[in-house]
Amino acid sequence: MEPSHILPLLLGLAWLLPLASFTLIVLWGPRMGRGGRYAGYVATGAIALACLLSLTALGDWLVYHPVASAADAGEHGPAMLHSAPAAETVAPVSGDWYLLARFGSLRLSIGYYIDALTVAMFVMVTFIATCIHVYSYGYMHEELHEVTDPLARTADGQPVKRRGRFHRFYQFLSLFCFSMLGLVVAGNILMVFLFWELVGICSYFLIGFYIERRSASNAANKAFIVNRVGDFGMIVGLMAVWTGMGTFSFGDVKNEAGLVTQAGIFSQVRPVLHDHALAAPTVPDGMVKQAARGQIAEIVREAPSDAACTAQIAAKLPAWRTLGYGYWLLVIAGLGIFCGCVGKSAQFPLHVWLPDAMEGPTPVSALIHAATMVAAGVYLVGRFYPVFAPEVLLVIAYTGCITLFIAATIAITATDIKRVLAYSTVSQLGYMMLSLGAGGWVAGLFHLFTHAFFKALLFLGSGSVIHATGTNEMPRMGGLWKKMPWTAATMLVGCLAISGAGIPLVVGLSGYYSKDRMISQLQLLRIANPVHGWLFYVAAAGAAITTFYMFRLWYLTFVGEPRDTHVYEHAHESPKVMYVPLVVLAVMAAVSGGSLGKFSLPNLLEQARPVPAANDIGGGLLWPSLVIKAEHLSEDPEIEVPVTFITFALASAGFVLATMFYGVKSSDPEEARRQFSRIHQFLYHKWWFDELYQLAFVRPVMFVSRLTADLDRKGIDGLADSLARWTTAVSSADDWIDRIFVDGLVNGIARWSYGIGLWLRNLQTGNLRQYVMFIVVGTVALFVLVSLYWNFAFASP
Amino acid sequence: MELLSIPVGVAHYLVVGAVLFVCGVICMATKRNGLGVLMGIELVLNGANLNFVAFASPMLRAEGGNALGLDGQIIALFVIVLAAAEAAVALAIAMNYYNNFVTIDVDRADELKG
Numbered sequence: 001m002e003p004s005h006i007l008p009l010l011l012g013l014a015w016l017l018p019l020a021s022f023t024l025i026v027l028w029g030p031r032m033g034r035g036g037r038y039a040g041y042v043a044t045g046a047i048a049l050a051c052l053l054s055l056t057a058l059g060d061w062l063v064y065h066p067v068a069s070a071a072d073a074g075e076h077g078p079a080m081l082h083s084a085p086a087a088e089t090v091a092p093v094s095g096d097w098y099l100l101a102r103f104g105s106l107r108l109s110i111g112y113y114i115d116a117l118t119v120a121m122f123v124m125v126t127f128i129a130t131c132i133h134v135y136s137y138g139y140m141h142e143e144l145h146e147v148t149d150p151l152a153r154t155a156d157g158q159p160v161k162r163r164g165r166f167h168r169f170y171q172f173l174s175l176f177c178f179s180m181l182g183l184v185v186a187g188n189i190l191m192v193f194l195f196w197e198l199v200g201i202c203s204y205f206l207i208g209f210y211i212e213r214r215s216a217s218n219a220a221n222k223a224f225i226v227n228r229v230g231d232f233g234m235i236v237g238l239m240a241v242w243t244g245m246g247t248f249s250f251g252d253v254k255n256e257a258g259l260v261t262q263a264g265i266f267s268q269v270r271p272v273l274h275d276h277a278l279a280a281p282t283v284p285d286g287m288v289k290q291a292a293r294g295q296i297a298e299i300v301r302e303a304p305s306d307a308a309c310t311a312q313i314a315a316k317l318p319a320w321r322t323l324g325y326g327y328w329l330l331v332i333a334g335l336g337i338f339c340g341c342v343g344k345s346a347q348f349p350l351h352v353w354l355p356d357a358m359e360g361p362t363p364v365s366a367l368i369h370a371a372t373m374v375a376a377g378v379y380l381v382g383r384f385y386p387v388f389a390p391e392v393l394l395v396i397a398y399t400g401c402i403t404l405f406i407a408a409t410i411a412i413t414a415t416d417i418k419r420v421l422a423y424s425t426v427s428q429l430g431y432m433m434l435s436l437g438a439g440g441w442v443a444g445l446f447h448l449f450t451h452a453f454f455k456a457l458l459f460l461g462s463g464s465v466i467h468a469t470g471t472n473e474m475p476r477m478g479g480l481w482k483k484m485p486w487t488a489a490t491m492l493v494g495c496l497a498i499s500g501a502g503i504p505l506v507v508g509l510s511g512y513y514s515k516d517r518m519i520s521q522l523q524l525l526r527i528a529n530p531v532h533g534w535l536f537y538v539a540a541a542g543a544a545i546t547t548f549y550m551f552r553l554w555y556l557t558f559v560g561e562p563r564d565t566h567v568y569e570h571a572h573e574s575p576k577v578m579y580v581p582l583v584v585l586a587v588m589a590a591v592s593g594g595s596l597g598k599f600s601l602p603n604l605l606e607q608a609r610p611v612p613a614a615n616d617i618g619g620g621l622l623w624p625s626l627v628i629k630a631e632h633l634s635e636d637p638e639i640e641v642p643v644t645f646i647t648f649a650l651a652s653a654g655f656v657l658a659t660m661f662y663g664v665k666s667s668d669p670e671e672a673r674r675q676f677s678r679i680h681q682f683l684y685h686k687w688w689f690d691e692l693y694q695l696a697f698v699r700p701v702m703f704v705s706r707l708t709a710d711l712d713r714k715g716i717d718g719l720a721d722s723l724a725r726w727t728t729a730v731s732s733a734d735d736w737i738d739r740i741f742v743d744g745l746v747n748g749i750a751r752w753s754y755g756i757g758l759w760l761r762n763l764q765t766g767n768l769r770q771y772v773m774f775i776v777v778g779t780v781a782l783f784v785l786v787s788l789y790w791n792f793a794f795a796s797p
Numbered sequence: 798m799e800l801l802s803i804p805v806g807v808a809h810y811l812v813v814g815a816v817l818f819v820c821g822v823i824c825m826a827t828k829r830n831g832l833g834v835l836m837g838i839e840l841v842l843n844g845a846n847l848n849f850v851a852f853a854s855p856m857l858r859a860e861g862g863n864a865l866g867l868d869g870q871i872i873a874l875f876v877i878v879l880a881a882a883e884a885a886v887a888l889a890i891a892m893n894y895y896n897n898f899v900t901i902d903v904d905r906a907d908e909l910k911g
Binding site: 764 | 822825826827828829834892903904906907908909
């Protein structure tokens, strides 16, 4: 069937299956078997089915858009490379599933934007999620029963006892998968933002899974708050997009006849007129008009009629655009969206949350905080690529570069096995951003995929080690190779993959391909703009550091003498349900970079390449000389071959150094630590970032809030209290008046009438004859009175 | 002594009525026997009746009226009926009173004393 019909159906189903699983577990989770164990089956079944649907979608895509032409291009000589973009870009399938509301030109809809990148992301996310769902069944086993958590203490110092949360774990995993897939399939930037937040809240729930531990709840809060900082920027970006373009939709909105009724974001910035491709993005009309408000007001004031007014504005638009009107608004839109990506992808300076997020269960760290969610920022940068002006790309590149260096250096000294991996993740995300910013669109996203596989593998491996030893600290491990061969072997594959191991120019693990592509692109950038050369040097040095800290981790964990015999004796290989996913992921980590016939990941991604990324990017207003070279030029052997050898040499150096220190122990790491104690301290304390933020943000906020709390307690509470006291006094006075005067009057009248009544009852003698006498005497008296006064009253007129 | 010299008229009737009324009142006020009191009441009522009949005399009526001129007599008849009814009730009370106190001396009854 036509992809435009079947793809939205397949991917929509794959997207909604985890939601169904989430709903089921929310409603009946605790009743699904003993300890909620069937919740695991439900969630795993849903995600496995989603994975199958995604694979079907990929198959369908490949049938209709074979990647043949892309694969050919790579083999040809430089003459061909310089002439045209390597592969034909395939038009995306975009549309709306459901229109929520429309306000004027603004359409809020649940839509889809499906291209090769979307399909590939679906396959990657669902595949890794399936592996992790299976793995979690073993890892989270103890949550099936009542749990005694030694790391969380109650007020009297006892370990916290609580019910198992097995079903809750799977519930959030399902919600996460739903949100992540929604983010990937989203057809407009607003929907991306909504799922972006949903993903964030899942991350919050799962980091705080062991909520009784103070460190876990703090880490969850930290992750959430730091992400809010990024999201603030993202909202600014969204506002800029909306005011400037009047739409949130990525693709064009078409009516039933297939005619464009409203241009999407991408075709506004890269108009059809120029075949969608220009060195710098075109500033949309709306943004130009925003910037030229003054001139427009003048025209409106002087124009004789509305029609003339519109015509004059339209005539002046190109001139204004050349003058750079509205360009800054476009830059702000780009920077704002990127700001959100900085928060989610843990880029400098918002990288601090990710290492702390390791408080969550390890499968979560693997799925969310390494393989998929943190890659969402990278994905969005890739997706939003046409909108980014050259200046924004440069900012992205430098942010990535700084992040990659800082995180890599911190990873060298970390002793917590998961933290090493966390910093390694931050560093690799920095690589991706750097590559995207330097024009290496396919390279950056390719690394996203390969990284997802080997980082999920490494995290699951570390989870297996933690499961076996019961500790995160590498100094207490060592020599575990004999105890857990499967874990050790698969983690070795992961380490080799992340280091980019391979035989230069022949074959290698997945990291070899993706990392070489990225660094080649940086080399290309260095040649074109020597000013930005150190982006290349840092990235190349990063390759050496990456290898060093990864093998340090591996050696410390698996090789050498056991440093803690108790831990060593306790250790055992994990159950099959845990190491089978490891093997599967190890295979993927090894081969996902390679090609099968003409099919390979980069060639598939090539189909989704935004048109501008296929050409040179430049012509920004701020740095007109900046030229970001087209990516296909970096496949030129003149660039690629030396880069391959340089990175291979540097990675080997890192490996040799790690082996010297931790493998064969020919040098003593303690010695090095003493020699460079200053630097060691600096790195060990993570460049003092946490302390800096504590000083710069947390303390002032705490100070101000304590101040306002004091004001509240003393000023406002005092006022309210005195008001209350005053009211009490007034009412007691009022009460006194009421009691004495008002009650006195009423009681007096009552007492008086009672007295009269008592007196009058004496008349009621009960004696009949006396009554007759009264009547007679009364009658006579009446007559006497009437006869006496008759004259006065009536007689004399 | 004008009354004795003039022909019998309304005034004479009124005198007789007044005498009857006063006799009745005195009888009511002095008799301790309950039946005596009832008789006094009968005298008072009949004194009043006499007054009604006397005032109904055509001599006190304005000329030229086309009324039947029997108002006083009819009210007197009503009073007689009323007196009969009253006597029936009062005699029943007297019977009950006797049942309770074995006497009809009204001075013995002061249960309604305030």
